[in-house]
Amino acid sequence: MNQKEAGGVQGSGEIDAHLLIVDDDERIRGLLQKFLMRHGFLVSAARDAEQARRLLSGLEFDLIVLDVMMPGEDGVSLTAALRQRLATPILLLTARGETEDRIAGLEAGADDYLAKPFEPKELLLRINAILRRMPTEEPAATLPKVLRLGPVRYDIDRAEMWRGEEPVRLTATESQLMRIFAAAPGQALSRAQLVEDLGRDGGQAQERAVDVQITRLRRKIETDPRQPRYLQTVRGAGYMLAPD
Template identity: 75%
Template sequence: MTGDTHLLVVDDDERIRGLLQKFLARNGFMVTAARDAAHARRILAGLEFDLLVLDVMMPGEDGVSLTRDLRRTLTVPILLLTARGETSERIEGLEAGADDYLAKPFEPKELLLRINAILRRAPTPVEAGPKFIHLGPVRYDLGRGELWHGESLIRLTATEAALMRIFASKVGEPISRQTLVEELGRDKGSAAETAQERAVDVQITRLRRKIEGDPREPRYLQTVRGAGYMLMPE
């Protein structure tokens, strides 16, 4: 259930938050972390997740309250973590809408088993909602073919939009300049193709300016020596 599965971990303890993020990332998940409920809300306003891991005991709004409120609009699976394992608190969390409950301290392997069990039984909608490719603070809406930075839509030219669709269809796979030229429906023939490959290079440079924090050191739209270009999300 890993690969492109995106988890949100919410815990006010920086050390635990960091350990969970590293452990889950090592096990193949994409992981975003939030320090409290307010931070989690800001993240959830702009991104979609496959599962939320929420600590119950947090300053301000606790995990149970956050779960209850999120359930008004979200169906995403929720796993609650707590330092207290009393039956009453466990029931309260489940009644609030949590899918499962794990008491601290726990073995990391047990957390992994719980997460995978929840994901296996989570219903797969016939028509999934919009899915996103995450490129740092930028996200690409696969359904709409749109690039967003937070709540701001990034304007793409027709060619840039076509390139994003091509790269999004083969995430993590190098695509040659020749293939890009062909996919874009450009003129063929040695002289024309060489010119078109150079034109693709220019379009890649422009696209990087809209995706990368530092276009000169691309992190997400990478150059693969001898193979072309490759989109590598977080």
């Protein structure tokens, strides 16, 4: 991305959303920071995983833009570590054509990826799409609708998942998938439909990404993810949520 490209995109971000940019390339880091600030975001930047951890220990962010290829701890490893304690959305920046990095990143808990080199406008659209998928605070209903999935319960109104008395952390994409499935329990939804409902471009790569997200979601719902009882695969039709 050059300086001309960074200044040539019109649009607006979610006002006051706080982003963390993590990239070892000082030039790219600076350009992204300036570009996103011009579109209404608060932006902090880190040069590596160590500095990112320090910032995350003291500040709350609405989204993390994280480069995969960094010296020391790479973006995939950092994503996996952060997912142990944070549900903050993560957008990975990957080298074009590195499919394995993308799949590894999604399996580690990333919400989306963007291949380098990219157009600044596409980054802006991806960031806004992820932020729109985040669940919003809603007033508690008098009788909240709850889906029971064995020992797990999912509160539809609050978009919250619990296992007993312990909350289950969901990423932005996992939360959106649960909203989609909860709106149609017992109904098979195709991968193409899920991609569309998630607000992503179609194609086999995105359908494969949905498969990865389903696998991760099953680990949080199922007693035995290899033999799913509640988030089922319907042969030839897609996936179906089958609550008790």
